[in-house]
Amino acid sequence: xxxxxxxxxxxxxxxxxxxxxxxxxxxxxxxxxxxxxxxxxxxxxxxxxxxxxxxxxxxxxxxxxxxxxxxxxxxxxxxxxxxxxxxxxxxxxxxxxxxxxxxxxxxxxxxxxxxxxxxxxxxxxxxxxxxxxxxxxxxxxxxxxxxxxxxxxxxxxxxxxxxxxxxxxxxxxxxxxxxxxxxxxxxxxxxxxxxxxxxxxxxxxxxxxxxxxxxxx
Ligand SMILES: N[C@@H](CCC(=O)N[C@@H](CS)C(=O)NCC(=O)O)C(=O)O
Numbered sequence: 542x543x544x545x546x547x548x549x550x551x552x553x554x555x556x557x558x559x560x561x562x563x564x565x566x567x568x569x570x571x572x573x574x575x576x577x578x579x580x581x582x583x584x585x586x587x588x589x590x591x592x593x594x595x596x597x598x599x600x601x602x603x604x605x606x607x608x609x610x611x612x613x614x615x616x617x618x619x620x621x622x623x624x625x626x627x628x629x630x631x632x633x634x635x636x637x638x639x640x641x642x643x644x645x646x647x648x649x650x651x652x653x654x655x656x657x658x659x660x661x662x663x664x665x666x667x668x669x670x671x672x673x674x675x676x677x678x679x680x681x682x683x684x685x686x687x688x689x690x691x692x693x694x695x696x697x698x699x700x701x702x703x704x705x706x707x708x709x710x711x712x713x714x715x716x717x718x719x720x721x722x723x724x725x726x727x728x729x730x731x732x733x734x735x736x737x738x739x740x741x742x743x744x745x746x747x748x749x750x751x752x753x754x755x756x757x758x
Contacts, residue, residue: 560735
């Protein structure tokens with residue numbers, strides 16, 4: 542039996558949950574919580590910084606959400622393609638995965654981290670730099686979407702990376718109104734059943750969001 546260790550409010554945990562839900566892959570979710578220190582012990586031991594999610598498949602342990610998706614595509618495939626068989630097309634999808642992790646998820650986490658480090662008094666320089674990265678990323682992604690079938694129901698590595706990143710990034714630095722394609726794509730992603738499920742299951746934790754969760758989504 543596959544087991545995924547993580548937290549239902551964690552963006553990178555969503556990234557690994559989305560392909561599991563999209564392919565209706567049987568797995569057990571092992572939540573990180575004070576009631577289950579053994580789950581935390583597995584996560585701490587798995588990788589250099591003990592980050593989550595972590596996937597266990599028998600004796601195999603995989604960490605890093607992208608690697609988990611690559612592993613699922615290889616060993617537990619289903620109707621959602623995740624990665625194309627064509628190597629050139631796969632390179633392109635992996636490149637976009639890096640865009641969402643490095644230029645959306647990372648600055649979003651920096652802003653959230655700053656509010657955890659210094660509640661009510663985040664360093665404006667740190668926030669400003671992270672917002673600038675998000676702004677540039679949003680504008681680039683909005684242009685890229687012009688040639689991407691962004692109203693499709695298909696779930697690939699791109700959607701797995703984009704949905705959690707854009708979900709939380711828009712909470713810390715709202716997507717500018719003029720970036721219509723990007724705002725519509727975010728809304729479309731949140732309507733897909735595998736992603737909707739992550740959003741709904743995380744609702745119970747929204748009061749923990751350090752900046753205060755907006756009353757939407
Ligand atoms: N590069 C990692 C990042 C994972 C990550 O940042 N996870 C966060 C939760 S969303 C985490 O483990 N936070 C706790 C910590 O940093 O100790 C991945 O892609 O899986």
